[in-house]
Amino acid sequence: MVADISAAPRAAEPDPLAEENPRRRPAAWVAMYHSVSNCPDDPYDITVTPGRLERQLAWLSHRGLRGVSVRELLEARARGQERGLVGLTFDDGYTDFITTALPVLHRWRCTATVFVLPGLLGGENAWESTGPTKLLLDVDDIRRAEAAGMEIASHGLTHIDLTRADDQTLHTEVIESRRLLTDITGVEIEGFCHPYGFVDERTVDAVRHAGYRYACAISPGPAGSGDFAIPRIHIAQADYPLRLELKRRLARAHGRALEAV
Template identity: 50%
Template sequence: MTAMPLVLMYHSVTKYDDDPLNITVSPDRFAAQLRWLARRGLRGVSMRELLAARRAGTARRLVGLTFDDGYTDFVSEVVPALLRHHFTATVFMVSGRLGGSNEWDAGYPVKPLMDADDLRRVARQGMEVGSHSVVHPSLTSLTGTELRHELTASKAALEEIVGAEVIGFCYPYGHVGAREVAAARGAGYDYACAIWKSEHTGPHALPRTYIGDRDGALRLRAKRMRHRMRWGS
């Protein structure tokens, strides 16, 4: 199978007391993870930049950085840390929850989401904005009409906000099958991110490597090595 670039999957970066879903990385740990990349001559970039470099044959020292859901800490914690290293990233936004919170995680800690002004701000700072659907459903459970709405309405709404084409999508919960891959392609996305390797792996189901608060230098090294052994890149 064609080699896949290393893409790291984050959600939230903030101080926390309780994180039952394991989606939060502390700011200190995140800073250390970025330093780990930089010391190895690796540069974290958005998916847009990574895939363009891959097509040009210049992606060898690049690592994709992605942040799901669009939490406000992307503005306050993530972007400043990235800019210190001259890194960029892609944030996948749930378009129908702008300025709201992670309602899909009912019963778990509430996390605020970016609003339209926040999205415009991070886009001006060089970050890529991608779609993470309208309301964060499991796409595999939807009807065809509902699926198309989640893909197309979110794309249109985000494009209007940032004033640029939205070319990337991220499947909520990583739930994706052949129907969803075809729908993402048909909706006009150049690429889509999944989580796991599967029979659908390709430009519209790119696997990613989960990164959490436990990932120090040794675990990062192991995850990078595992990726290189699996994909040869």
């Protein structure tokens, strides 16, 4: 039986995983979204409908949690105040972030990080060989998202596997994307997202030396990566409240939690 998210908000329950060591604060976790639209043809399972996103954010609220950008989450962690916060990220910078996701985020008083591709502004998701064609944010869309309180961050220039790129391509993707987004927003870009979640020591070093403050991946990166390979939990259309609760509780055990430092 699935919990009824329309019920009155409930107080957050103690997390048994966090209680294993009472001296450790509960680890925050970072959710990974992509597209928000009514798209039944999705072989990659990266699309959630607006209604599902609404229910997922309602679930967060009813658990005493609030979605924030990764920048806000890291700032809160530095103050020891990350409890009750969940990082929200949207990869690839689809246009439906503005048209569909943003209104839902505002209704639940959430912010998020949008990882965009400044080398494909106003283009399409050409890196996907199958599945639906989806439009990407353009310059005006990016400025609108930033003005709405969202964090704009880089996903590289063109969504290629940087672990297989030569040195020149790697540095261009990492450095030039940051420069372009800084020019567009007028704000220093702090975050990067490793395309496909692929990361190795070379890509971590390139991102660190390019001046970013952090980078997101999917699984934890090589030893010593720290905040330059922040793991995330994939959120899908099938994630009803029960599945979300299981993912929340298992985040630390599966190495997908952002440890307090």
